[in-house]
Amino acid sequence: MRDLSELYSSTSIEKKESFDLSRASTFRIGGLAKLALFPKNEEELLKAIRISKENEVRFEIIGNGSNVLFADEGFDGAIIFTNKINNVTLDDCYITAQTGTKLVKISSLALENSLSGFEFAHGIPGTVGGAMIMNAGAYGSDMASVVVSSRYYDTKTYKIEVISREEHKFAYRDSLFACDRSLVFLSTTIRLQHADKYEIVEKISKNTESRRNSQPLEYPNCGSFFKRPDGYFAAKLIDDANLKGYSIGGAEVSTKHAGFIVNKGGATANDVLLLSKHIEDTVYQKHGVKLEREVKYIF
Ligand SMILES: Cc1cc2nc3c(=O)[nH]c(=O)nc-3n(C[C@H](O)[C@H](O)[C@H](O)COP(=O)(O)OP(=O)(O)OC[C@H]3O[C@@H](n4cnc5c(N)ncnc54)[C@H](O)[C@@H]3O)c2cc1C
Incomplete structure (x- = not known):
């Protein structure tokens, strides 16, 4: 070997x-x-x-x-x-961040400099790289709303490329990088707006409070397990199928937010996959809607 x-x-x-x-x-x-x-x-x-x-x-x-x-x-x-690759620079209302930068580092820098537009990302526990791949979003905004341009490494040609916002092919929880896994995202520049600091603090506090009230942050999880199907909310479909609290092994459909699968202790990936399949099948039988996983399975 x-x-x-x-x-x-x-x-x-x-x-x-x-x-x-x-x-x-x-x-x-x-x-x-x-x-x-x-x-x-x-x-x-x-x-x-x-x-x-x-x-x-x-x-x-x-x-x-x-x-x-x-x-x-x-x-x-x-x-x-990528977590060690996390340089961030500020130039007027533009922030440029490397792939491993935590989103909270950017929202904090924006707040310090009275820049608005990134409050939505404050409570998302990811890096810029993960957020760009997924076009992460919350509270009516997403990465697509703020990105100006990005750099990536093409592992087929070994070249670094720069793309404009339009070339990202952003869609709901989707982007060029999610479609083409041979592209490794390197950094992005976002554009924010000068605003009143107090109003930015207010928005962040409101979002944080809403997360604390609605998400099962007391158990290990990966956020919303499924994408939002067109015209529906995954959590509501799962709740209406009476699956809240349903568990397989250590994996459970959160009793607080049916869109989350939580690790109640000792859950295996197999428990999560079986539970996910059960949810998908039950929701399809009950509502005729196909759920698609948002969380990426790495095997
Ligand atoms: C409590 C909780 C709340 C959450 N709330 C939200 C929310 O409100 N909105 C939301 O959209 N998401 C939410 N999430 C999900 C998650 O935090 C986001 O999708 C986040 O942006 C993922 O970033 P990450 O760095 O953790 O990505 P990872 O989990 O490390 O990776 C995600 C994917 O991106 C790929 N990737 C990462 N970096 C690169 C790179 N440089 N180049 C190419 N591919 C790369 C990985 O291979 C993987 O396929 C939540 C998660 C939790 C646990």
Whole structure:
């Protein structure tokens, strides 16, 4: 069996073998990754990708792990974490952030500088990278509403490209990066508006309060498990199918918010997948609506 770690030994990239993926997902679920890589800048990220590609090592890029379900069997390749690549710069009402920047870091910078437009993201526990892939959104706004341009690395051509807002192909929880997994997002520039600081604080407080009241933040979870089907709300469909509190193993349909699957303790990825299937089947039988998973399964 080949020693994966050895392949990256000519670089200064931080590595960990047999890395416990449950530590890296807000679901607290997952087996071992053969190798975890922690590049500290873009240059190291590009090197990690290039070495992986050239040696046919399977790899996945992970931000904060708040929208992924890692398999119980782990991952037979390299998981590349972006959290150390997190530079942010401010220029008037423009903020440029690297992929591993936490959304809360940007919303806090915006608040400090009386810039409005990013309040929606304050409570989303992800990185810019994850948010761009999913076009993360809340409270009537999303990444598509603020993005001006982005940079990405094309792993087919090994070139860095710059795209305008229109070229992102943003849609509900969807973007160019979600469709084409050979593109690795690097950084984005967003445009916000000068506004009254007090009003920004008010919006953030209101959103935080609403999250605290409606989301099961006391249990490990990955946010809304399903996308919102056209014309419906996934949580309402699940609730109307009497699935609140339904559980398989340690995985349960949250009693607080039916759109969330929570880990009540010791849940496996298999428990979550079986529960997800049961929800999908029941909702389809009862309402004739097909639910689509928002959370990405990494196996
Ligand atoms: C309590 C809670 C509340 C949440 N609320 C919301 C909400 O209100 N709105 C919302 O939209 N989401 C919400 N989420 C889901 C999640 O936080 C967001 O989707 C977030 O943007 C994911 O970011 P991440 O860094 O954790 O991504 P990860 O989970 O690390 O990755 C998600 C996907 O993006 C890919 N990816 C990450 N970085 C890159 C990159 N640089 N290049 C290519 N692919 C990449 C990964 O491979 C994976 O497929 C919530 C989650 C939790 C746990």
